[in-house]
Every structure is written in C-alpha cells, then in structure tokens.
Amino acid sequence: MAGETVITIVGNLTADPELRTTRNGGTVANFSIAATPRVFDKQSNQWVDGDALFLRCTAWRDMAEHCANSLAKGMRVIAQGRLQQRSYQAQDGSNRTVIELQVDEIGPSLKYATAQVQKMQSGGYQGGNGGFGGNGYQQPQQARQQPQAPADDPWGAPAGEPDF
Numbered sequence: 147m148a149g150e151t152v153i154t155i156v157g158n159l160t161a162d163p164e165l166r167t168t169r170n171g172g173t174v175a176n177f178s179i180a181a182t183p184r185v186f187d188k189q190s191n192q193w194v195d196g197d198a199l200f201l202r203c204t205a206w207r208d209m210a211e212h213c214a215n216s217l218a219k220g221m222r223v224i225a226q227g228r229l230q231q232r233s234y235q236a237q238d239g240s241n242r243t244v245i246e247l248q249v250d251e252i253g254p255s256l257k258y259a260t261a262q263v264q265k266m267q268s269g270g271y272q273g274g275n276g277g278f279g280g281n282g283y284q285q286p287q288q289a290r291q292q293p294q295a296p297a298d299d300p301w302g303a304p305a306g307e308p309d310f
Contacts (some may be wrong), residue, residue: 151229165214168241175210222255
C-alpha cells in the first residue's frame with residue numbers, strides 16, 4: 147500500500163517463533179531477528195561485529211504456521227515486510243510504543259546454508275505482494291527440471307491483496 151515503510155532485513159532468529167491463536171481465531175507467529183553489521187576496525191586491522199539491531203516480527207495465517215514449522219533459533223533469514231508502530235499500556239501502567247515488522251515474505255538465507263523447499267497446499271490466504279512474482283516461486287524455463295504445474299495449480303495464479 148502507498149505510504150507504508152517496506153524494509154528487508156537479513157539476520158539471525160533470536161529464539162524459535164512463538165505460534166499462538168488470537169481471540170478471533172487467527173494464527174500469528176512472533177519472533178525477533180538480530181541483524182549485526184560487520185565493520186572494519188582500523189586499530190586491530192580486523193573485521194568485528196557492529197551494534198546489533200533487534201527487530202520484533204509478526205507473521206499471520208498460513209505464513210505463521212510455516213514459520214513455526216520451518217524456522218528455529220539461530221537460523222539466518224531474509225525477511226521483507228512493513229514497519230508498523232503500535233502503542234499499548236504495560237502491566238505496570240506505563241504507556242509503551244513498539245515498532246515491529248509485519249512480515250510479507252521470509253525465508254532462510256542460503257549464504258552459509260542449504261534448504262529444501264516444500265510447496266504447501268492451502269485453502270487460505272497465501273500471498274499479498276500485489277502480484278509481483280505471484281505467491282510461489284518460478285524458475286527460468288531453460289532451468290526447469292520438472293514438468294510444468296497443471297493450469298489449476300494455485301501457485302501459478304497471481305497473488306491478491308488480503309481481506310483484512
């Protein structure tokens with residue numbers, strides 16, 4: 147949507163995703179990503195860790211379950227989504243404001259690891275990226291090793307916007 151702050155973050159999960167169900171029956175996964183830049187220290191002539199950024203993340207519906215089933219503490223991930231600010235009253239009565247990432251896309255980083263991708267069949271919401279690339283993955287035609295998916299394959303359809 148127009149005016150939203152979309153960012154991409156690469157970092158490590160600080161804990162396993164916490165999966166829960168809301169009062170309205172929705173599924174949500176909460177987790178934090180720690181992004182630590184590497185900086186060159188001229189005095190020691192070595193690369194060292196810079197100040198870490200800890201960003202709280204939220205994934206909804208099917209993606210929440212996929213995160214809980216696929217991601218674990220310490221995994222390096224790439225996440226893209228929309229920054230949102232939320233205010234609430236803490237148990238001690240103080241007012242608090244947090245900024246969190248509403249995750250639109252997330253996956254393991256393949257810089258230092260390998261992953262096996264498994265397509266999930268689902269009747270619920272699967273996308274939300276406005277039709278840019280659909281809601282699955284597409285390999286170039288010349289690199290495709292397996293036969294093409296049937297015309298009724300939901301991964302071949304463009305993604306729609308969520309009904310919130």
